[in-house]
Amino acid sequence: MKIVILDALTYGDTSLVGFDTLGDVTIYQTTCVDETIERIRDAEVIVTNKVVISNAEMEAAPKLKLICVAATGMNNIDHEAAARRGIRVKNVAGYSTDAVVQHTFSMLFYLMGHSRYYDEYVKSGAWQKESVFAHIGPSFSELRGKTWGIIGLGEIGRSVANIARAFGANVCYYSTSGKNENDDFEKTTLSRLIENSDILSIHAPLNKSTENLISHSELLQMKDGAVLLNLGRGGIVDEDALSVIIDVKPIYVGLDVLMSEPMKTPHPLLAVKHPERLYITPHIAWTSREARERLIAATIDNICSI
Known part of the structure; x- marks a missing residue:
């Protein structure tokens, strides 16, 4: 079986040796739009994360039997x-739930x-000059008693809700x-x-x-001091609006996703x-290392199933 992996760089240092037992494997670290057709001409199986496989690519690959999307989202097919x-x-679903939930709380606690x-305060040498043991700078609050609103109560959203x-x-x-x-949590309007x-x-x-769901008016509606976290998709938060509002309203924002990735410069x-x-x-x-390992293992299982 001829297997072509189109964007291996997206899996980091995760081992891909498991694919070798399945057939003749060709691995490309990245693949540009104008390279795709030539690289998949003889492929029976394509493994892609973000490389687009459209009608034109399929037409150019007459032996193609299976497209494995090494991700959950499949809008590139x-x-x-x-x-x-x-x-x-x-595709592969559920492999990164624990990692995304963990990062959600990591971002929250960093901002909150x-x-x-405080890290920069200590490393600057300022704490060493204090006359008491604790430097009390910007105030932070406890999570207990706070209201946590979730947009999108799928598997990840439910896990975040339970931990919150x-x-x-x-x-x-x-x-x-x-x-x-979901009867476990209160459903409300946006x-x-x-x-x-x-x-x-x-x-x-x-x-x-959901496109630009959170824009100027929504950002202005937020409580002063509130924290907004986007771990869904770029484009749900209007980045132009955010760049303006964050300077005039004291809100804190954590973004793991942007509309265009990697981030382009200049950027507001x-x-x-x-x-x-x-x-x-x-x-x-x-x-997370574990999530990427689960992703590759599940992708190999998908190939074995044909």
């Missing part, structure tokens, strides 16, 4: 074209506890589809969720109903006057 040609498309300020409740937070949620019902939440976390996909979020209110990580919430 033309599913109608695959169905017409009898090409199976398989003003960790950047264990910390003593009051959890409510907004369903972006309007179809999600407006009420934003107005009442001390912490607001996003775990939803990007689609027509790199020019904010209050960078201490903003924490950005480069789409790493899903990338």
Whole structure:
């Protein structure tokens, strides 16, 4: 079986040797749009994370039987074209839930506890000059008793909700589809969720109903001192609006995803006057070592199933 892995760099240092037992494997670290067709011409199986496989690519690969998306989202595949040609498309779901949940709380506590300020304070030598043992700078609060609003109560959202409740937070949620019902937590409108939440976390996909869901008016609705976390998809939070509002309203924002990745420069979020209110990580919430190992193992299982 001829297997072509198109963007191995996205899996970091995770071993890919398991693919070798399945057939003739060709590995490319990255693949540009104009390279895809030539690289998959003889492929029976394609493994892709973000490389787009459209009708044109499928037409150029007559032996293709299976497209393995080494991710959960599959919007880089033309599913109608695959169905017409009898090409199976398989993804991997649930492999990164624990990692994303963990990163959600990591981002929250970094922002909520003003960790950047206190770390820099000590390393600057300022603490060494204090006359008492504790330096009390920016105030931080406990999570107990706070209201945590969740946008997108899927598997990740539910896990976050349960852990937040264990910390003593009051959890409510907004369903972006309007179809999600969960009796364990209070369901509310988006407006009420934003107005009442001390912490607001996003775990939803990007689609027509979520694009720019959080923009100027929603950011202005937030409580002063509230924390917004986006671990869903870039484009749900309006980055241009955020770059303006974060400088005029004291809110704290953690982003693991952006509309365009990697981040392009110049970017409005790199020019904010209050960078201490903003924490950005480069789409790493899903990338724990264990999550990447589960991803590769599940992708191999998908190939074995054909």
